Amino acid sequence: MTAARTISFTLNGLPVTADVKPHHNLVELLQNQFSLTGARETCGQGLCGCCTVIVNGKAVSGCLYLASFVEGAEVVTVESLDTPQKLHPVQEAFVETSAFQCGYCTPGFVLMTTQLLEQHPDPDDDQIKHYLTGNLCRCATYPQVIEAVKLAARKRKAG
Amino acid sequence: MTPFELAEPKSLSAAVKLLDPDDTSIRPIAGGTALMLMMKAGVFRPAKLISLRNIEAKYSGIAADANGLRLGAMTTLSALEHSADVRKLAPLITRTMLTLSNVRVRNVATVGGALAHGDPHMDLPPVLMALGATLTVVSPSGERSIPLDDFFTGYYETVLEKNELIAEAHIPAQGTKRAAYMKVTTGSADDWPALGVAVVIEADGKAIESARVVVSAATTKATRLKSAETVLNGKTADDKLLAQAGDAAVEEAEFIADVRGSVPYKRELLRVYIKRAVQQALAGGVQ
CATH class of the missing domain: 3.30.43 (Uridine Diphospho-n-acetylenolpyruvylglucosamine Reductase; domain 2)
Known part of the structure; x- marks a missing residue:
């Protein structure tokens, strides 16, 4: 009664297919069928941001998003940002400002920051705090995260 | 699951x-x-x-005319947040979006879902109710129009039949009315609120012609507080009047206790925030 069905979508730029059941969420799909573990289900309630995935150019909470909903969509995960040779400027900024301790929440913060900078290329503290209100860091590196976002903005502007 | x-x-x-x-x-x-x-x-x-995600695209759009906004039920909250039409015709909605949950939820959650779910803690229902929204709902036997005032019947309960869906929400233009939505979160800043208060006021200076006052989160459902409106209508907003409006609101509202606050606490919150919301609206509102 709840048979899997095959869906097609674009994952980090490549066309893919996957077998999903209606009750699977997007994090389960990425982890179990594509071994992408950057998005993790953590709070399970859309509050913490660890499960952030970009779907059709917009950030979503992968743990609150049915896997079936990505049929035909463009899906981007944190794994797409860097190459073996070079980190993404946002990743560089987080490293250079030490904007993490354990690093568990970092993929979500990094993806959300890429989105933040598209909307606010030169963000002030208030814009950063509002935009990242749904990302939690239990090591409490928030001051460093704000510095990282500002550094990433400068790197982005410098090209 | x-x-x-x-x-x-x-x-x-x-x-x-x-x-x-x-x-x-x-x-x-x-x-x-x-x-x-x-x-x-x-x-x-x-x-x-x-799933309603694949229904006709017109139900995901925002249309504007001089009278107001027509919001398709599948319009996302982030589409509302970034709409120039919404900002122009109902700036109260735009401002509310800034502190409604978080970016990822707003990118996915819809207008119709926020209303049909009947969750008294959500921010959009009291704001749309204070703005005087009307819903168009569809069932196999046709469509009907329901003022949002009459939509919620209880805790997570609405007048919708089980085979009835919201098609659109119609929002009258805010025009010269001044408005505010204030909420109180007792946990983290982005937690569900213990209280929401939305007010939309037609006034000349502090002389209130007419007011719509709505409470949410502290109560079983988003509710218009007509007794508080009666106190305010046709009067000049001074401290004494706002205190009377707060008393009337507390008498009328049906409170519910939860982890975010007891009934006595929420009563006191409402008394205070009726005053603050009216003052904020009259001071130019949240634009």
Whole structure:
């Protein structure tokens, strides 16, 4: 009664297919069928941001998003940002400002920051705090995260 | 989550036909951000979900004319947030979006879902109610129009039949009215609120001609507080009047205790925030 069905979508730029059941969420799909573990289900309630995935150019909470909903969509995960040779400027900024301790929440913060900078290329503290209100860091590196976002903005502007 | 079936009809008319007025295990799903929480918690175990994501594109759009806004039920909250028409015709909505949950939820959650879910803690229902919204709802037997004032019947309960779906929300233009929405979060800043108060006021300076006052979160459902409106209408807003309006509001509201506050605490919050919300609106509102 709840048979899997095959869906097609674009994952980090490549066309893919996957077998999903209606009750699977997007994090389960990425982890179990594509071994992408950057998005993790953590709070399970859309509050913490660890499960952030970009779907059709917009950030979503992968743990609150049915896997079936990505049929035909463009899906981007944190794994797409860097190459073996070079980190993404946002990743560089987080490293250079030490904007993490354990690093568990970092993929979500990094993806959300890429989105933040598209909307606010030169963000002030208030814009950063509002935009990242749904990302939690239990090591409490928030001051460093704000510095990282500002550094990433400068790197982005410098090209 | 327990397994379920998923249907993805291509039209609103097909979607309402897939629903069953007598079978509560077949339910619609829009963005799903709220339903997923209920399904994960095991309090909602559907046999079948009817996804509305593939219905006609017109139900995901915002249309504006001189009279106001027409919001398709599948319009996302982030589309509202970034709409120039919404900012111009109902700036109260734009401002409310800034502190409504977070970016990811707003990217997925929909106008229709926020209303049909009947959750008294959500920010959009009191704001749209204070603005005087009317809903168009569709069932296999046709469509009807429901003022949002009459839409909520209780805790997570609405007047919608089980095979009835919201098609559109119509929002009168704010025009010269001044407005404010204030909420109180007792946990983290982005937690569900213990209280929400929305006010939309026609006034000349501090002379109030007419006011719409709505409470949410502290109560079982988003509710217009007509006794408080009666106190305010036709009067000049001074401290004494606002205190009277707060007293009337507290008398009328049906409070509910939860982890965010006891009934006595929420009564006091409402008394204080009626005053603050009216003052903020009259001071130019949240534009």
